[in-house]
Amino acid sequence: MTFSESEPRLLARVLGATLDGLGGRRVRVEADVAPVLPGFSLVGLAGASLRESRERIGRALHNSGFQWPEGRITVSLAPADLRKDGAAMDLSIAVAILLASGQLRRPGADRLRRTLFVAELALDGVLRPARGVVAMALDAPRLGVDSVVVARAQLAELREVGNVRVEGLEHLRDLPDLLRSLSSPPAVRPAPAGQGAADLEHGLADARAALGMIRGQERALRAVLVAAAGGHHLFLQGPPGCGKTLLARALGHLLPPLTGEAALARRRIHSCAGLLAPPPGPVAAPLRAPHHSTTAAGLLGGGLPVRPGEITLAHGGLLLLDEVAEFPARVLDRLREPLSDGVVRLVRGNERVEFPARMQLVATANPCPCGWYSSALDRCRCAPTVVDRYRARLSGPLRDRFDLWVEMDREPASHYLEAQASQQLGGWIEKARQLRASGRPFLQGDELLRACALDRSAREFVAGVADRQGCSVRALASALRVARTLADLQGRESVDLSTLAEAFSFRPVA
Incomplete structure (x- = not known):
């Protein structure tokens, strides 16, 4: 079979998006179908998962009632010097191919220039959720678009994203109806409202219950309330069973819920990390408690493509390092700059990423390997040199960044049987939450x-x-x-x- 070089080629342009740190970057997807020997080329610095899109898209088109075009298909992703990763561009590539081959009726060119297509395709044509779609939708106005087409399964997590039209698509075969609907002016949703009085009550019962389990430890309890009110970094040190971890986790319940821009920031971070986004409404402040075997990349972020680490996932909330002396010293020392600056700056080859890390750090530790150094209830069995080495795992500059440092000891059993002054404690909790929510x-x-x-x-x-x-x-x-x-x-x-x-x-x- 021969083709004439004079036969017209068909070209289509649509918009997709890829992640760049915690932000979305617009990608122009161009598809060209040439009447020559069959083939497929994807150009524009595509990552491994994106290069596999040919197989996913081909089967998805076939199983949705469309045809894989005959001839040479060239798909270009611009800008060419921006690395694109992930399967979120499956839908935009599929739409471009269908438009270029004439299987879809083209909407107005202006409408295509103002619509992002972001979703992964399953082999049966069903649209799957894409990582980072919340960030892409939030950045849509900055990217010059007013409409975003996503998998219907992700509509719930985009419910509170305002200033952009969001369309959900269940299956690839529904594309013709969707493109016709895009011809109408977008009904843009308003931005979410700010924090209300009812939001401050969210989680208050959990905070009271958490601190109500504490018996004795008045100084440590006061430090927790002060830390909650002012966002201060807290270190709790004491023997096993004195209540360090219980107090540290109770601090997470004291933090008021996130609303407005803070809640959207958490949704953005969770979406870019590939985690399930919080439900609509007041969002609980995050509490992240990584294991002491966590690597520096897991704590600060890393990988290719770069993903946020635990310190960014705790942004706006609490990062709990339980048994902090068990973490490698080289990992702990990398927390110093983020604690001071509130951001994590990562460089991976030619890629430079900045992640937010304005979180509150709470750490717990035993005073020595056996746990009984300076305790009045038991005798320490560690040699002085062993105690010194154990404590040296936390460097001086990192110790200096803790605002509140509390030495604890195990309370007598009789204290556990005493009733807690719940009314007074409840007043302290409410005052601490109000101060924290005031945003000093x-x-x-x-x-x-x-x-x-x-x-x-x-x-x-x-x-x-x-x-x-x-x-x-x-x-x-x-x-x-x-x-x-x-x-x-x-x-x-x-x-x-x-x-x-x-x-x-x-x-x-x-």
């Missing part, structure tokens, strides 16, 4: 000093304590922020000497 900014420098409103005697006290304890500038600012939170919990406008003394008492002992 992270203060430093002159702003922090003005917020503390220290008088002359308070300034002299701070200078004296800081010199005696050998506090760094970071540690001094940390103590002042804790003092400001303590004053807020007590309803005071300024920070007095007693509040400063309590704040400095939470500094780690060298």
Whole structure:
């Protein structure tokens, strides 16, 4: 069979998207069907999973009542220098091929230029959810589009994405009807509303129940409430069975739910990580508790394509490192910059990615390998050198980043049988959650000093304590922020000497 070079070629252009960190990047998909010997070429720096799309798309078209075009099919993904990964572009490639081969009636060119097609195709033609679709939908206005076509199964997690028209497609054979509907003006949904009073009540009963299980440990319990109110990093150290992990997990229940932009940020992160997005409505603050065998890439992010790590999955919530001394020191030390900057910056070859990491760190540890160093209830069996090596796993700069450091001991059994003052505890919980939800900014420098409103005697006290304890500038600012939170919990406008003394008492002992 011969073809004439003068026969017209058919060309179609549609828009797909790929992930770039936690953001969506628009990809122009061009399909050309030439009347020459059959073949298929995919060009434009496609990753391995995307290069396999030819097989998925071919069978999906056949099983949906369409035909794989005869002739040479060339699919170009632009920009050509941007690496594209994942199966989210299956739908856009399939639509381009069907338009180029004349099997679909073309809608207006302007409508195609303003619509993203994002979904994976199953072999039977059913559309499957795509990783990162929430990020792509949220970025649609920035990408110059006003409509996004996704798998119908993902409509629920896109329910709270505003300012863009979202169309769900169940099966590839429904494409003709969908393209006809795209000709009508998009009905764009409004952006989600902000946080309401009812949202603050969400999870309050869980917080009361969690802290109601604690008996004794008044100092540690107060530190947890202060950490919850001010977003301070917390370290709990004590022997086995003293309640460290229970208190640390209770802190997660104290955090108010995420709403508005914060909730959308969590949905974006979960979608890019390939996790199930939270249901609509108030979103619980994340609590991530990775095992001590977690690698640096698992904690900070990595891989190819780069995916967010545990510290980013905890953004807006809590990162719990239980038995932190069991983590490799080289992994822990990589937390220092994200804790200070609130972001993780990764470089993988030519790929540079920045992930958000504004989270609260809470860590627990035994004081030594046997767990009984400095305990009044049992004798430590570790040699001094063993204790020193164990504690050295947490470097000085990392210790310095903890705002609250609490040494605990196991409580007598009689304390467990005593009733908790639930009414007073409930008041503390509500006050802590209200302060956290008020969103007090992270203060430093002159702003922090003005917020503390220290008088002359308070300034002299701070200078004296800081010199005696050998506090760094970071540690001094940390103590002042804790003092400001303590004053807020007590309803005071300024920070007095007693509040400063309590704040400095939470500094780690060298």
